[in-house]
Amino acid sequence: MARKKINIGRDQVNVGRDYIGHDQNIINQPETVNIIQGQDTRTSDPKVLLRQAMKLLDGKSYQQSIDLLNTAIEADPSMAEAYYYLALAKLRGQRPKFLKCSEIEVIDQLLCTAAIMGDTDETVQWFRALLRDDYYGGNHMNCPPPSVEDILASIHPEATDTNKLRSLLKKMPMPDNQLYAWLVEQIF
Numbered sequence: 001m002a003r004k005k006i007n008i009g010r011d012q013v014n015v016g017r018d019y020i021g022h023d024q025n026i027i028n029q030p031e032t033v034n035i036i037q038g039q040d041t042r043t044s045d046p047k048v049l050l051r052q053a054m055k056l057l058d059g060k061s062y063q064q065s066i067d068l069l070n071t072a073i074e075a076d077p078s079m080a081e082a083y084y085y086l087a088l089a090k091l092r093g094q095r096p097k098f099l100k101c102s103e104i105e106v107i108d109q110l111l112c113t114a115a116i117m118g119d120t121d122e123t124v125q126w127f128r129a130l131l132r133d134d135y136y137g138g139n140h141m142n143c144p145p146p147s148v149e150d151i152l153a154s155i156h157p158e159a160t161d162t163n164k165l166r167s168l169l170k171k172m173p174m175p176d177n178q179l180y181a182w183l184v185e186q187i188f
Contacts, residue, residue, distance in 0.1 A: 046076035050085065057089050057171075065089040080117035083110045084124055088171060095174050096131045097138030104135045122160040125151055126183065127168055133179045148179070162187050 043049065049072035056065040069086040072079060087110035096104060111128045129151040136143035146154075166187055174180045 044071075044075055046072040046079050046082065049075065050079065050082050053082075053089070054085060057085060060093055062089050062092040078117055080114045080119035083114035083117060084119055084127070087111050087114070087127065088168070091172060093171070095138075095172065096134040097174075099135065101135075104131065107131060120159060121164060122155045122157065123164045123168055125155045126160065126165055129155070130168075130172065130174075130177070130179055130183075134174055134177050138177065152179075 049068050053065045053068035053072065056062075056068065066086065066089045069082050069089060072082045073086065076082075087107045090103065090107050090110070091099070096107075099107075108128060108131060111124055111131070114124050129148050132143050132151070133148045135141075137148070165183070169180065169184055169187070172180075175184075
């Protein structure tokens with residue numbers, strides 16, 4: 001009996017001989033298909049993978065988004081925006097001050113990589129400042145260099161995509177954080 005492997009997130013499931021494909025046709029050939037919320041994601045186009053990952057992130061499917069973003073980065077390591085969204089996905093909808101230090105360091109490194117790879121939108125730096133302010137300041141810890149103040153001083157507000165910044169603020173609400181509250185006041 002022919003078997004089909006289906007990847008759902010990190011899990012692979014083998015199913016029987018005849019299968020109904022995404023176009024409702026019967027498929028009886030073994031193949032590997034990645035299923036992300038009912039979508040066929042066999043593409044290796046990093047831009048398509050990025051768009052799919054962003055939709056999954058909006059739907060709070062963090063692990064699936066992380067998997068697609070890692071695949072996009074493998075396909076095109078110079079795609080700066082993928083590092084930004086991978087950092088956002090790694091928050092998993094949680095507030096930075098409740099994460100582990102190792103998680104904050106990974107997210108911070110992804111944001112640095114996004115900037116180094118050429119993401120010129122200052123939202124990356126706003127994200128980095130918010131991340132560090134909430135984690136280190138919220139946990140009464142010393143912030144390693146660069147300080148939140150140094151990051152804020154380096155930001156060119158005119159180079160900020162306000163729609164992207166609004167989206168970021170909606171994805172990481174922390175109204176008792178002063179920097180967050182100030183940003184919300186400025187752009188909403």
